[in-house]
Amino acid sequence: MTSARLPRLATLAFGFAFLYAPIALLVIYSFNASKLVTVWAGFSTRWYASLFSNAALIASAKISLQVAALSAIIATFNGTLAAFALERFGAFRTRGVFVGAIYAPLVIPEVILGLSLLLIFVALGVDRGFWTIVAGHATFTMCFAAVVIRARLAGMDRSLEEAAMDLGAGPVMTFARVVLPQLAPALVSAWMLAFILSLDDLVIASFTSGPGSTTLPMRIYSQVRLGVTPEINAMSSLLLAAVGLALFISAIAGRRHES
């Protein structure tokens, strides 16, 4: 028993190191006093301070958060509609086609999706900027939202809805008082997922953005091409913390609902 313990722990450590060592390194170097990213020169929070005085980076962060929040709302709404169509309208004839059509963007290369979005915006004569990024992100994150919500919907006892109707509740009351509370954890997860995917996206944003609407990943990417600064490390660390917090909250929300 104990003899097998050491190799097991070592495997575990190696596995997690493989996953998290690069990230840990990034976080550690965000507290580096030196300007050189690869040389440790003592602990400092100067890069965080300078980050907050970097107006361009902060502006991009704001845009990214707004795009992510808005596109996640649209994606969750549309994803809910799609999930209902696929799960509750029975086995209509073209259902298979629709299932495929909804899920295909999950595997379509982002470059292609970005390019086709660019083409359609150009064809329609839409000025590219904040709203075209929101539309682009809502488009591709909707599929993920639909998957999450549909799974929950499939697991829901239909007799609950029937019971509500039987007790005199019309479609609206049934949805608001019975379906929605049951669906809430999935809606939160779907929104969270769409939010994180949008926050993280570089490719589609690059195709759909216009002047004055540079998202954070785009800003980071363009700065890194000129050299990695510890400011970027600090920004990335904050981003990680935000995502981690979001996941933690959604996990807590999920557990509260289960009990």
Add this chain to the structure above:
Amino acid sequence: MSQTPILQFERVSKRFGATVAVDDVSVDIAPGEFFALLGPSGCGKTTLMRMAAGFEQPDEGRVLIDGADATDAPPHRRPVNMMFQSYALFPHMSVADNIAFGLKAAGFSREALAARVSEMVRLAQLQGLEKRKPHQLSGGQKQRTALARSLARGTKLLLLDEPLGALDRKLREETQFELMDIQKRLGAAFVVVTHDQDEAMSMADRIAVMRAGKIEQVGAPADIYERPRSRYVAEFIGEINIFAGRASRAGEMLRIEAQDGEIEAPARDGVGDGAPLACAVRPERIRFAPAGEEGANRLAGVVHDVAYRGDHRVFRVRLKSGALARVAAPSALPAPQPGEAATLVFDTAACVVLDA
């Protein structure tokens, strides 16, 4: 005299793809009646009930509730409530909120709602559990919550889908009596869907035995038990012995030449000589004939085995044809042992004549 039925099915049919779930069913249910739809799974009894609740639309025919055509009314506009087999309690609501749901939908005032909820809590003996969530309840408590919720709106017609199906055996019997008691007190009509004949027999005023989308027979439990109209009904309800053979008229009687012997049965109209008929006899209507006794309806056999059931014993007797006949006799009476020869005897009146 002729009250408007609370629920009427008029030549109702329902198909799912190629399968006919309900096939041209007509039946009336009276106000305040305890009615059971009885049949094996897949016989259409649940579909019939769901059409009364409005969850399924009949392909043909009409559904009338309290005399009004409800065929096309959506579930939330029907003066009918249903208790679901899974109970379908709202998991995110407390017992009290579950019970109050239908009252809120009906627009009860706050005071009226609170009064009605506590009345229902008392009726279903849920005192002290009002704040619990469904997952904190036992099976019996869930069942009573579901019942209270479905009765809260004061419906005159309650549909119950396998109401005792999820309970264990002992609780089931208690709950049977509780349901009957509540039904009598409220005076509402209860329509119960069940596959359990004991449940239907002990609770219902009338039973409809269903088979393959059709109602085979409707009647009081004793009627259905004593005078089944088909072999299917006879064999579905309780135990029965079937002796089949060619019939011939013999004055006031019918004579059936069964493989196990000649049987005298009560006459039935429209029976030609040589028609294939069956005589069906319940095990408790058969007894062991004392040696030397003479008369009609005597079948010889050898006792195969005996099952002791407390107040009575069930014998299986191997007859001439090799068939096993069942005999139920009070345990107090003297009876042959397994392996011993025995003569079975029953009254002519005990024989129900059926088409073979």
